[in-house]
Amino acid sequence: MEEIVLAFFNAEIAQAALPIVLQGLLNTVLLSLLVVPLGLAGGLILAMLALSRSRPIRWLLIAWVDFFRAFPPLVLLILLFAGLPFAGLELGGFACVAIAFFLNTGAYYGEILRAGIESIPRGQVEAARSTGLSGLQAMTYVVLPQAVRNVLPDLLSNTLEVVKLTALGSVVAVPELLFQARQAQSVTYNATPIVMAAVIYFLILWPVVRLLSRLENRALHASTR
Amino acid sequence: MNRWERFLDTFFNVKVMAKYLPDILSGTVLTIELALAIVATGLLAGLILALIRSLGIKPLNWLIIFVVDVFRSLPPLVVIVLVYFGLPSAGFSPSAFVSTWMSLALVLMAFAEEIFWAGITSTPKGQWEASRSTGLSFAQTLLYVILPQALRITIAPLTNRTIAITKGTALGTVVALHEILGMASSAVSNSYNPSPLMMGAAAYLVLFLPVVVAARWIETQFAWKR
Numbered sequence: 407m408e409e410i411v412l413a414f415f416n417a418e419i420a421q422a423a424l425p426i427v428l429q430g431l432l433n434t435v436l437l438s439l440l441v442v443p444l445g446l447a448g449g450l451i452l453a454m455l456a457l458s459r460s461r462p463i464r465w466l467l468i469a470w471v472d473f474f475r476a477f478p479p480l481v482l483l484i485l486l487f488a489g490l491p492f493a494g495l496e497l498g499g500f501a502c503v504a505i506a507f508f509l510n511t512g513a514y515y516g517e518i519l520r521a522g523i524e525s526i527p528r529g530q531v532e533a534a535r536s537t538g539l540s541g542l543q544a545m546t547y548v549v550l551p552q553a554v555r556n557v558l559p560d561l562l563s564n565t566l567e568v569v570k571l572t573a574l575g576s577v578v579a580v581p582e583l584l585f586q587a588r589q590a591q592s593v594t595y596n597a598t599p600i601v602m603a604a605v606i607y608f609l610i611l612w613p614v615v616r617l618l619s620r621l622e623n624r625a626l627h628a629s630t631r
Numbered sequence: 632m633n634r635w636e637r638f639l640d641t642f643f644n645v646k647v648m649a650k651y652l653p654d655i656l657s658g659t660v661l662t663i664e665l666a667l668a669i670v671a672t673g674l675l676a677g678l679i680l681a682l683i684r685s686l687g688i689k690p691l692n693w694l695i696i697f698v699v700d701v702f703r704s705l706p707p708l709v710v711i712v713l714v715y716f717g718l719p720s721a722g723f724s725p726s727a728f729v730s731t732w733m734s735l736a737l738v739l740m741a742f743a744e745e746i747f748w749a750g751i752t753s754t755p756k757g758q759w760e761a762s763r764s765t766g767l768s769f770a771q772t773l774l775y776v777i778l779p780q781a782l783r784i785t786i787a788p789l790t791n792r793t794i795a796i797t798k799g800t801a802l803g804t805v806v807a808l809h810e811i812l813g814m815a816s817s818a819v820s821n822s823y824n825p826s827p828l829m830m831g832a833a834a835y836l837v838l839f840l841p842v843v844v845a846a847r848w849i850e851t852q853f854a855w856k857r
Contacts, residue, residue, distance in 0.1 A: 413720035472847065475794065476839035478801035481812055481832055488816065489825040492641050566704075567795070573706035577805060584709055588716075597717035604709050611704035619700075623749055 416598040423590040423599040430586025431606055437572045437582055441507040442565055448512020453519035454545075467516075474513035480574055482506045487578045499578035511568045518560045522553030559621040566614050570607070583607065647826040651818040655830045658814035662838065665732055665810060666797045673736040674793070677743025684744070685751050685773065695744065702741035707799045710734040715806040731803035739796045746788050750781030786853045790846040798839060811835060 456467050474482075486502040497505070526549050534544035554561065576585035587603035632640070684695050702710070715730040725733065754777050762772040804813040815831030 410721055414717065468847075472840065472843045473836070476798075476836055476843045477832070478798040478812070478835060478839075480799075480801040480804070481835055484804075484812060484816060485828055485832055488819055489642070489828050492825045493638070570704075570706035573708045576708070584706070584712065588712065591716065597713070597720050600709070600713050600717055604705055604713055607706060607709060608701060608704045612700055615700050615703045619745065622745075623752065 414597050414601050416596055419590075419594050419596045419598045420602060423587075423594065423602060426586050426590045427583070427599055427602050427606070430581060430583035430603070433581050433586075434569075434572055434583040437503070437575060437580065438569045440504060441511065441572065442568055444504060444508045445511030445515050445568055448508045449515025449517075449519050452512060452516030453523055456516070456520045457523065471513045471517055474510050477510070479506060479510045479571060480577065482510055483574055483578060499575065499580045502578055503572075503575045503580055506574075507568065507571070511564070511571070514564050514567075515561070518557050518564060519553065521560075522557035523549060525556045526552050559618060562614065562621070563618055566611060566618065569611065573607075642825055642829055644824050644826040647818075647822050647824045648830055651814075651822065651827045651830065654814045654818055655811060655827060655834055658809060658811040658831070659834045659838065661728075661808070662800050662810040662834075665728065665800045665803065665808075666838075668732050669735045669739060669797055669800070670793055672732075673739025673796070674743050674789075676736065676740040677745075678747055680740065680744040681747035681751060682773070684748055699741040699744050702738050703745070705738075707735060707738050707796070708802050708805060710738060711802055711806060727803060727806045727808035730806055731800065731808055735796055735799050735802075738799075739793065742792045742796065743789065746785045746792065747781065750783075750785035751777055753784060754780050783853055787846075787850045790849055794839065794842055794846060798835075801835070 452467060452471065455463060458464060483502055483506040486497065486506055487499060490497060490502075530548055530552075531544050534548040535541070539547065572582055573584040575582045576588060579585065581589075583603050583606060584600075587599040590599035591597060680695050680699070684692050711731055711734040714725060714734050715727065718725060718730075758776055759772060762776045763769070767775065800810055801812045803810050804816060807813065811831045811834050815827045818827035819825055
């Protein structure tokens with residue numbers, strides 16, 4: 407028992423590793439603040455394109471989304487990080503993470519936003535247009551606010567996944583939470599820093615998971631009654 | 632050599648590709664084995680947990696909810712790293728394959744339990760009562776009345792989640808598992824050529840794109856008609 411405590415919950419090592427791990431937490435927060443809006447922007451672009459009446463554009467969009475649903479984000483990241491330098495383009499880990507997330511999570515956000523926009527009856531756009539709003543105004547003031555509300559649980563759930571996905575940054579040496587914890591682990595030969603990182607992830611994301619459970623249950627019950 | 636030829640020679644070098652094809656193929660086989668193991672054990676464990684939860688034993692349910700919440704909030708890569716680099720300190724050294732399999736199966740279990748449970752609770756209580764009052768046992772009610780309906784509404788979220796988690800087999804690279812990405816990465820550093828990475832990318836698409844397209848089809852088949 408004592409060995410387990412020393413190996414996983416070593417107070418001395420935890421104290422020494424704390425500044426390193428907290429620096430990682432700060433970077434994870436900053437990274438999330440960058441990649442979530444980036445993914446949302448990508449998703450919004452895709453959702454807008456999906457409204458197009460042109461069949462080839464819609465087919466292309468489905469192919470695009472399915473491509474990124476099939477492609478593991480880590481493979482995409484490695485492809486950018488290890489592949490692009492051969493084309494004479496060395497971007498660095500941080501930029502590669504940003505691009506990979508824009509592409510990958512953009513596809514997921516796009517699907518969700520598209521479903522949200524499709525849930526708003528066409529008559530609303532027509533009514534909005536006939537009161538003199540432009541197409542863009544009708545979209546921003548009438549359709550999007552309702553669409554986002556309708557798919558809020560899905561958006562939140564995807565955002566949770568995006569934040570968790572930032573841990574991939576550790577593979578390309580972005581000093582986020584997991585990377586910092588592993589650095590501390592390899593110096594101390596002790597698993598405590600990784601346990602610390604896991605606990606931090608859990609404490610921060612648990613409230614979101616609880617909220618999601620309740621939102622999803624409520625949505626399901628509403629749809630069956 | 633013009634630009635286009637140079638591009639092909641760099642990213643789709645036939646010689647390099649031929650040399651590392653066997654590696655990528657063996658990585659693909661490993662990825663398939665790993666993916667099947669994760670899907671089978673993760674979904675089964677999730678279903679079992681949801682069924683246990685439906686028995687309504689309070690302390691047990693709290694435990695299930697806690698375990699599920701833990702694996703829903705932790706990034707899968709963190710779980711893998713913890714299992715692979717952490718467990719040896721506790722006297723248990725799982726291989727890279729077992730670590731990746733265990734971690735992703737636990738994550739899939741958590742998400743599957745949540746989805747199955749939502750499906751089970753979505754059937755109105757009246758159906759339970761009606762079934763029981765016609766003389767069906769608890770198990771019969773679950774098997775013949777509740778589960779068929781529950782599975783129907785869970786199928787779309789479940790397939791999406793399963794794909795997203797199974798793609799995570801690529802994370803095994805971090806613990807030196809010789810799956811597709813791992814094989815491709817080491818081939819790139821051995822040959823100083825990115826062609827193996829392109830082959831690896833193609834292998835993932837060949838594996839997962841049909842599943843994604845099938846999932847899209849399933850989604851339209853089982854969607855709730857409003």
